[in-house]
Amino acid sequence: MGLLVVALGAALVLAPLLWMLSTSLKAEGMVMLIPPQWIPDPIRWRNYFDAFEFMNGITVYRNTITVTAVSMVGQLLASTLVAFGFSRVQAPGRDKLFILVLAGLMLPYQVTLIPQFSLFRKMGWVDTLLPLVVPAFAGGPFFIFLVRQFFLSIPLEMDDAARIDGCGYFGIYWRIILPLSRPVLGVVAIQTFMNQWNDFMRPLIFLHSSRNYTVALALRSFTADYGMTPWHLLMAASLTALVPCIVLFFMAQRYFIQGIVVTGMKG
Amino acid sequence: MSTVGWLTRGLGMSASRRRNWIAFFLFISPWLIGHAIFTWGPIVVSAWLSLTEYDLVNSPTFVGLDNYKELFLSRLFWQSLKVTFYYTFGAVPLSVMGALSVATLLNQKIPGLSLWRTVFYLPVVTSGVAVALLWSWIFQPSYGLVNIALYEVFGIQGPAWFFDESWAIPAFIIMSLWGIGGPMLIYLAGLQGIPTQLYEAAEIDGATGIHKFRHITLPLITPVIFYNAVMSLIGSFQVFTQSFVITQGGPNYASYFYVLYLYQNAFQYFRMGYASALAWILFCIILVATIVMFRLSNRWVYYETVG
Numbered sequence: 001m002g003l004l005v006v007a008l009g010a011a012l013v014l015a016p017l018l019w020m021l022s023t024s025l026k027a028e029g030m031v032m033l034i035p036p037q038w039i040p041d042p043i044r045w046r047n048y049f050d051a052f053e054f055m056n057g058i059t060v061y062r063n064t065i066t067v068t069a070v071s072m073v074g075q076l077l078a079s080t081l082v083a084f085g086f087s088r089v090q091a092p093g094r095d096k097l098f099i100l101v102l103a104g105l106m107l108p109y110q111v112t113l114i115p116q117f118s119l120f121r122k123m124g125w126v127d128t129l130l131p132l133v134v135p136a137f138a139g140g141p142f143f144i145f146l147v148r149q150f151f152l153s154i155p156l157e158m159d160d161a162a163r164i165d166g167c168g169y170f171g172i173y174w175r176i177i178l179p180l181s182r183p184v185l186g187v188v189a190i191q192t193f194m195n196q197w198n199d200f201m202r203p204l205i206f207l208h209s210s211r212n213y214t215v216a217l218a219l220r221s222f223t224a225d226y227g228m229t230p231w232h233l234l235m236a237a238s239l240t241a242l243v244p245c246i247v248l249f250f251m252a253q254r255y256f257i258q259g260i261v262v263t264g265m266k267g
Numbered sequence: 268m269s270t271v272g273w274l275t276r277g278l279g280m281s282a283s284r285r286r287n288w289i290a291f292f293l294f295i296s297p298w299l300i301g302h303a304i305f306t307w308g309p310i311v312v313s314a315w316l317s318l319t320e321y322d323l324v325n326s327p328t329f330v331g332l333d334n335y336k337e338l339f340l341s342r343l344f345w346q347s348l349k350v351t352f353y354y355t356f357g358a359v360p361l362s363v364m365g366a367l368s369v370a371t372l373l374n375q376k377i378p379g380l381s382l383w384r385t386v387f388y389l390p391v392v393t394s395g396v397a398v399a400l401l402w403s404w405i406f407q408p409s410y411g412l413v414n415i416a417l418y419e420v421f422g423i424q425g426p427a428w429f430f431d432e433s434w435a436i437p438a439f440i441i442m443s444l445w446g447i448g449g450p451m452l453i454y455l456a457g458l459q460g461i462p463t464q465l466y467e468a469a470e471i472d473g474a475t476g477i478h479k480f481r482h483i484t485l486p487l488i489t490p491v492i493f494y495n496a497v498m499s500l501i502g503s504f505q506v507f508t509q510s511f512v513i514t515q516g517g518p519n520y521a522s523y524f525y526v527l528y529l530y531q532n533a534f535q536y537f538r539m540g541y542a543s544a545l546a547w548i549l550f551c552i553i554l555v556a557t558i559v560m561f562r563l564s565n566r567w568v569y570y571e572t573v574g
Contacts, residue, residue, distance in 0.1 A: 036412075081294050117533075222400075242393045
């Protein structure tokens with residue numbers, strides 16, 4: 001009985017994705033067929049090429065990959081450095097200052113968005129990829145918190161042993177702590193990937209010319225530029241955009257699940 | 268702030284303590300510098316901008332509380348609040364209960380747990396514009412999956428969903444339920460943490476499935492329910508991508524979400540001062556809602572006391 005309900009629920013969850021796949025392989029006229037064909041005949045793989053070409057695939061994927069990769073590097077570096085400072089270096093007032101890090105968690109990003117835009121505009125960064133990647137190098141409060149919690153669970157004797165062997169703080173960070181922290185680094189990397197890959201509001205605000213578009217922005221051009229929505233192409237393009245996230249999920253499920261259980265936040 | 272006094276304290280330190288202290292600042296410098304520029308500075312500026320009229324081109328002119336006054340008199344402000352609250356009161360309870368139901372079912376030692384868990388979680392890894400576009404196709408009135416299914420299976424002529432004033436928000440709520448895999452995973456972790464002895468003891472006393480759920484599972488899981496409810500509440504006040512991509516707030520402002528209103532004022536009408544005021548009101552709403560939930564939580568959330 002329970003199994004039946006679960007299977008039914010799973011079917012409901014999967015149906016939209018299968019419907020997406022099915023639509024993406026149909027010829028234009030077949031999309032409006034009632035009753036619909038779940039397995040299209042003929043199968044039109046060409047939709048994927050057409051969609052890729054229409055959305056200027058090479059450029060937008062290059063932009064998105066750049067933004068995502070650079071942000072991941074920035075976020076990994078910054079969050080681990082800052083977390084190391086807050087967990088393994090003794091300094092007066094350290095834990096009081098950490099409350100300020102946590103305060104950053106409470107703030108909805110809409111509050112800082114407008115001054116940030118005005119700042120980036122004055123710096124001439126609007127319509128470049130910089131506003132999307134540079135803030136990652138400041139470290140997200142949430143990731144700092146997460147990494148710090150992990151670092152606190154590593155015994156302090158490790159540091160002492162390394163210090164006797166002549167390591168300074170940076171040596172301890174780089175050679176001892178980071179290699180021991182792969183699980184939490186995986187969570188940070190994956191969450192950053194998901195956030196950046198799917199982000200829409202920031203690219204929408206900061207990028208104006210189509211040569212700088214990310215995938216999320218380019219997807220929207222299908223509805224805007226075509227007269228009638230070409231659902232078959234749109235679904236092909238959307239599914240392509242989701243594939244990296246889905247593949248990553250299957251490859252690194254452990255990190256996703258750890259991430260969500262620890263953080264409870266959606267990727 | 269006491270930062271200066273705190274900085275000078277460093278001067279009186281021993282050499283090794285001073286070295287620690289410098290190392291500490293070097294390590295946290297990405298956060299210290301980055302957030303001064305991208306967070307704390309902008310907060311101050313945003314508060315000031317909310318008291319001005321600012322169009323990016325001309326420098327801001329101080330108008331006092333005019334933006335806040337205008338906002339409370341604006342019909343669209345109240346409409347966007349109404350839309351957002353309607354969505355929140357639909358989506359939050361449904362997702363909290365839906366996710367708990369699925370997690371409870373999965374926790375019954377069902378064969379293939381990891382497979383089902385993966386399936387339910389899959390939609391959570393897909394988000395943003397692609398998903399919004401998918402759902403606007405699924406709810407398409409004549410050829411979309413939902414209306415075809417309603418007609419073929421039940422013989423019902425489905426509504427126009429995103430094109431119908433009274434069905435747009437229900438469609439957004441249904442769409443949000445697709446993502447219950449996130450809270451579901453957190454429930455599962457919580458459920459697996461409940462000691463099995465409790466259930467065994469209850470069975471000896473003759474408790475049935477329903478009783479066990481009502482008197483053991485539910486009380487012990489309340490902290491997780493509370494956590495999921497707060498998170499889902501905060502998220503639902505900030506809905507933007509879906510409404511921007513699918514309906515642009517329409518039809519006739521029926522899905523005019525609060526953040527969409529904020530976005531349009533800031534980046535389409537370039538009313539930066541007014542939009543900053545909107546952002547601060549949003550901050551206050553989220554803060555108050557969270558505080559209220561914490562206050563109410565004393566009445567129903569059960570925390571096991573240590574010792």
